[in-house]
Amino acid sequence: AQRVTQPEKLLSVFKGAPVELKCNYSYSGSPELFWYVQYSRQRLQLLLRHISRESIKGFTADLNKGETSFHLKKPFAQEEDSAMYYCALTHGNEKLTFGTGTRLTIIP
Amino acid sequence: DAGVTQSPTHLIKTRGQHVTLRCSPISGHKSVSWYQQVLGQGPQFIFQYYEKEERGRGNFPDRFSARQFPNYSSELNVNALLLGDSALYLCASSLGGARLYGYTFGSGTRLTVV
Numbered sequence: 001a002q003r004v005t006q007p008e009k010l011l012s013v014f015k016g017a018p019v020e021l022k023c024n025y026s027y028s029g030s031p032e033l034f035w036y037v038q039y040s041r042q043r044l045q046l047l048l049r050h051i052s053r054e055s056i057k058g059f060t061a062d063l064n065k066g067e068t069s070f071h072l073k074k075p076f077a078q079e080e081d082s083a084m085y086y087c088a089l090t091h092g093n094e095k096l097t098f099g100t101g102t103r104l105t106i107i108p
Numbered sequence: 109d110a111g112v113t114q115s116p117t118h119l120i121k122t123r124g125q126h127v128t129l130r131c132s133p134i135s136g137h138k139s140v141s142w143y144q145q146v147l148g149q150g151p152q153f154i155f156q157y158y159e160k161e162e163r164g165r166g167n168f169p170d171r172f173s174a175r176q177f178p179n180y181s182s183e184l185n186v187n188a189l190l191l192g193d194s195a196l197y198l199c200a201s202s203l204g205g206a207r208l209y210g211y212t213f214g215s216g217t218r219l220t221v222v
Contacts, residue, residue, distance in 0.1 A: 004150075032207045043111075044151070044198065046210040086150050090206040094139065095164050098150030 133201030
């Protein structure tokens with residue numbers, strides 16, 4: 001069965017410092033990985049997806065198949081990055097499996 | 109474009125009752141999925157529909173059912189409500205599937221069972 005693990009429920013980072021939100025997954029095939037973000041009082045929205053290898057709002061994520069990880073990174077945190085972040089995977093049947101989420105707080 | 113719209117936004121029901129939640133996808137999106145999000149957890153997959161056909165079902169009891177209409181809108185029905193069904197129910201739509209496009213989520217329906 002597929003599983004997504006986000007080991008940190010809470011993460012606090014100073015403004016301007018680097019950010020790394022960890023995501024590990026277990027799946028024997030070749031999944032597609034995503035990061036979703038939920039800002040305060042807003043709906044869950046797609047931040048970035050592995051397949052497009054894009055950078056959104058300064059965030060990037062590299063799929064490491066050897067370590068089965070898809071960590072989200074940003075070199076310099078901004079206050080507006082404070083939000084709930086969910087890592088998710090799908091493997092073809094269109095179902096998204098989400099992690100439990102990490103609440104990121106940027107300290108001014 | 110109004111995005112994915114869900115109704116109602118909040119709902120309070122009594123144990124044993126039945127509830128119907130509604131979802132309108134983004135125009136042109138033919139895939140609709142339902143997720144349950146319990147406080148402190150990530151969303152859990154319930155159903156996926158594409159072109160009015162069920163394409164996937166999560167690990168939920170038969171009390172949960174859904175359908176998709178010709179205009180691609182969808183309903184989620186839950187019978188014999190339990191206290192544990194209290195959650196945020198999210199609807200998501202996609203243009204062509206999660207792998208390429210990801211899903212666009214609605215704001216959800218907050219269901220409280222008392």
